[in-house]
Amino acid sequence: MEIIDSIVELRHYLDSKRAERMSIGLVPTMGALHEGHAELVKESVRSCDLTACSIFVNPTQFNNPDDLLKYPKQLEKDLELLTMVGCDVVFIPSVDEMYPDQEKTITINFGQLENLLEGAFRPGHFSGVGVVVSKLLNVVQPDLAFFGQKDLQQLAVIRKLVKDLNIQSKIVSVPTVREKSGLAMSSRNLRLSEREAVVAANLYRVIDSVKTKILAGEQVLSGLTSAKVELEKIEGIELEYLDIVNSDTMSKVEELSEALNISICLAAYVGGVRLIDNLYIKQEN
Incomplete structure (x- = not known):
């Protein structure tokens, strides 16, 4: 499994695979991976010739700074899991790599969709999600991108993003994976x-x-x-x-x-x- 932290290097790697007519799947994550993420990767492996996974804790989607600080990180375990489920390349950029001009990062307005439910309690959250997903889809240019049903409103936001911006990647929803108790994996x-x-x-x-x-x-x-x-x-x-x-x-x-x-x-x-x-x-x- 390739590990890449540079946008330029990732694009070069993926362009070489596209030249071989390989289809590409993308699984965006923020790390702290569990069986739910594993299912996303497995679905990509089943559907595409090459699977790319990103690990990036996106600061722009956290409206609560304390929540960002407490977000769990376990990179070594994450890489072990990705290797086991067949991921081909993992992209682990720094904040500076994704946001070179952090003081002037753009925002996206999803209208009423971002003001309901999660949006009402997490102002600015979906703008942050939209920006980082736009960046990842632009960098990777996957044929398919896989997201979990557990984040249902995020799924609706990303589908609107792809439709309104005429992004060619197809968004694939994967059912929520649960613990034996029924608790949604997170x-x-x-x-x-x-x-x-x-x-x-x-x-x-x-x-x-x-x-x-x-x-x-x-x-x-x-x-x-x-x-x-x-x-x-x-x-x-x-x-x-x-x-x-x-x-x-x-x-x-x-x-x-x-x-x-x-x-x-x-x-x-x-x-x-x-x-x-x-x-x-x-x-x-």
Whole structure:
């Protein structure tokens, strides 16, 4: 597996592979890799001739400086995992390499999409995501780029980015990978104690129950209300939001007939660690 930290060197390497008519897959990450990331890489390996993975903790998408400082880092373990799952090249740039003029970094406005759910609680987050993903797609120019369903709103933002900027890379969504308890795998889970991880598993249990009830005929608002009450009663969980939304626009829905793609989304703090999760309730494709 090649390890590259320079944009110029990465472009030269990938251009040589494209000259051999190799298709390229990209898996962007911020490190602290787990089985969810491994599935993204495996999907790329299955779909493309060459798989590139990036490891870059992007400072522009953190609205909370303390959250950036606490973000887990385990580069040696990350490289071992990537080697095992068949990654061909890993790009590990410095902040200066990605943002040579940090005082004048551009921003991107995604409109209403960035003001709802995650955007409402993390101002500027999706602008930071959009800028770094634009940079990575421009540098790598992959045929396919793989992202996890767990970050559902990020997925919607990136799809809008690619569509509006006429980027040729195709965005591929990979289903959320979960612990045996149902807890969605996340790099942030490393910050949970054993007890907190048990408490956090209730997040999935509750939204899965809501999905089942709504598909069985319960009204959306009724299902949401009972779920919020249940979560707020669980010691150790501080609910930030719980909504049922159009999966493409993140706008709230009250009836399943309102959109082709509908999901239940939540964010909550457990032991000071902010966790997000979602489930498709209705999915056209």
